[in-house]
Amino acid sequence: MLLETTDLTKRFDGLVAVDQVDLSVEKGEIQSIIGPNGAGKTTTFNLLTGMLSPSDGEIRFNGEDITDESSEKRVKRGISRSFQITNIFPELTVRKNIRIAVQEEYGYGWNFWTKTEDIPELEERTLEIIDYVGITADPDAEASTLSHGEKRLLELAIVVARDPELIMLDEPAAGMSEEETKEVVDLIHSLNEEYTILLIEHDIDLIMELSDTITVLANGAVIAQGTPEEVGSSDRVQEAYLGGEFV
Numbered sequence: 165m166l167l168e169t170t171d172l173t174k175r176f177d178g179l180v181a182v183d184q185v186d187l188s189v190e191k192g193e194i195q196s197i198i199g200p201n202g203a204g205k206t207t208t209f210n211l212l213t214g215m216l217s218p219s220d221g222e223i224r225f226n227g228e229d230i231t232d233e234s235s236e237k238r239v240k241r242g243i244s245r246s247f248q249i250t251n252i253f254p255e256l257t258v259r260k261n262i263r264i265a266v267q268e269e270y271g272y273g274w275n276f277w278t279k280t281e282d283i284p285e286l287e288e289r290t291l292e293i294i295d296y297v298g299i300t301a302d303p304d305a306e307a308s309t310l311s312h313g314e315k316r317l318l319e320l321a322i323v324v325a326r327d328p329e330l331i332m333l334d335e336p337a338a339g340m341s342e343e344e345t346k347e348v349v350d351l352i353h354s355l356n357e358e359y360t361i362l363l364i365e366h367d368i369d370l371i372m373e374l375s376d377t378i379t380v381l382a383n384g385a386v387i388a389q390g391t392p393e394e395v396g397s398s399d400r401v402q403e404a405y406l407g408g409e410f411v
C-alpha cells in the first residue's frame with residue numbers, strides 16, 4: 165500500500181472534522197475522496213500533507229510512519245499536492261515558475277536572485293515538463309496572464325516538477341469549461357501512467373469516469389468505500405447526497 169491511514173481523526177474544539185478515517189491508497193490507482201460540503205475532505209488532505217496535525221490516528225507512506233513529519237519532508241518523500249493555483253507566482257513567467265520547483269527538486273535551493281538560467285539540466289527538465297503536461301502558453305508569458313485552465317496546467321507542472329509518487333489534486337476541474345474538463349480527465353489519465361492519484365472533486369461524472377476507488381465521507385466519517393459501481397449503489401451514499409447524483 166502506498167498511503168494508509170488508521171483511525172485518522174481531527175477535532176476542532178467540539179467539532180470532529182475527520183472521524184477515525186481509514187484510507188488505503190494502492191500504488192498506481194486513482195482514488196477519489198468525495199462527500200457533501202463540510203464532510204471533511206479538505207481537512208483530510210491537510211492532514212495527509214502535514215498542513216494540519218491529527219488529533220488521533222496514524223498516517224503511513226510506503227509503510228513508514230509519517231504522522232508527525234513536516235510538509236516539506238513529505239514532499240521529499242513523494243507526496244505532492246496541487247493547490248488551487250496558490251503554488252503559482254503570478255508575476256513570474258511560466259518557465260520560471262516551473263524551474264523554481266525543478267531547482268528545489270535537484271537540490272539547488274532557490275531565491276528570486278539565483279541565476280539558474282545557465283544550468284542546462286534545469287532548463288531541459290523544465291521544457292520536458294512543459295511538454296509532458298501539455299502547456300501551450302508561451303513559456304515566457306507572465307503566469308498572471310494565463311487563462312484559468314492554463315493556470316491549472318501550470319499548477320500541475322509545478323507538482324510534477326517535484327518528482328512525486330503520489331499526486332494529490334484538489335478539485336482539478338473546479339472553474340473549468342466542459343472542454344477544459346475533458347482535457348483535465350485526459351491529463352489525469354496520462355499522469356496516472358506514472359503516478360498514483362488521490363483527488364477531491366465535486367464533479368460526479370468526472371469522479372465516476374476516473375476513479376478506481378472512491379471513499380465517501382459524511383460528517384467526517386467514511387460511509388462507503390469501493391469501486392464507482394459499489395459506491396454508486398450504496399444506500400448510505402444516496403442518502404448523504406439526498407438522492408440525485410448517483411442515480
Ligand SMILES: Nc1ncnc2c1ncn2[C@@H]1O[C@H](COP(=O)(O)OP(=O)(O)OP(=O)(O)O)[C@@H](O)[C@H]1O
Nearest residue numbers: 176179180181199200201202203204205206207208
Ligand atoms: N480550521 C478550522 N477550525 C474549525 N473548524 C474547521 C476548520 N477547518 C474546517 N473546519 C470544519 O470542519 C468541517 C470539515 O470541513 P472541510 O473543509 O474539511 O470539509 P470539506 O468536505 O472539504 O467541505 P467543502 O466540500 O465545502 O470544501 C466543517 O464543518 C468545517 O467548518
